Amino acid sequence: MKKLAMVSALALVLGISGNALAQQNFGAANQGGYTGPTIASVSVAEALKLGDDAPVVLQGKIEKNLGGEKYLFTDNTGSVTIEIDDDDWRGLSVNEKDTVEIRGEVDKDFMNFEIDVDSIAKK
Numbered sequence: 001m002k003k004l005a006m007v008s009a010l011a012l013v014l015g016i017s018g019n020a021l022a023q024q025n026f027g028a029a030n031q032g033g034y035t036g037p038t039i040a041s042v043s044v045a046e047a048l049k050l051g052d053d054a055p056v057v058l059q060g061k062i063e064k065n066l067g068g069e070k071y072l073f074t075d076n077t078g079s080v081t082i083e084i085d086d087d088d089w090r091g092l093s094v095n096e097k098d099t100v101e102i103r104g105e106v107d108k109d110f111m112n113f114e115i116d117v118d119s120i121a122k123k
Contacts, residue, residue, distance in 0.1 A: 039056070039103075042056055043075055044058060044060065044079060045077035045078050048113065054106045055103075055105050058080075059101050059102075061073070061096060062094060062096065070083050071084060080115055082104070083114055083117060084120060085117075098122055099122070100122055101122075102115065102119070102120050103120075104117040
């Protein structure tokens with residue numbers, strides 16, 4: 001009888017500890033974050049003047065897939081190639097009619113200019 005009581009007590013303690021650990025690790029997704037000012041949205045024309053690694057927020061449309069993870073992004077000031085890694089879509093589906101907001105950074109070198117997208121959302 002004592003063994004049964006000890007096993008039950010141990011199972012209860014492990015269950016509570018495991019639940020607390022799960023809430024601590026997986027509850028982080030439900031926690032808030034910074035809600036103050038962020039990077040202001042810029043136009044494609046303005047983004048084209050920025051230096052390498054400059055953070056950008058753009059609003060416009062993805063006109064077409066250029067192959068792989070590259071897309072043609074446009075707003076009323078111009079077009080730019082953007083790169084969206086497959087995991088950055090996070091299940092979002094868009095087409096050429098949808099207005100989106102992309103957040104990322106300028107990827108600029110001698111012969112190439114594009115925006116490396118970190119996140120995308122429909123507007």
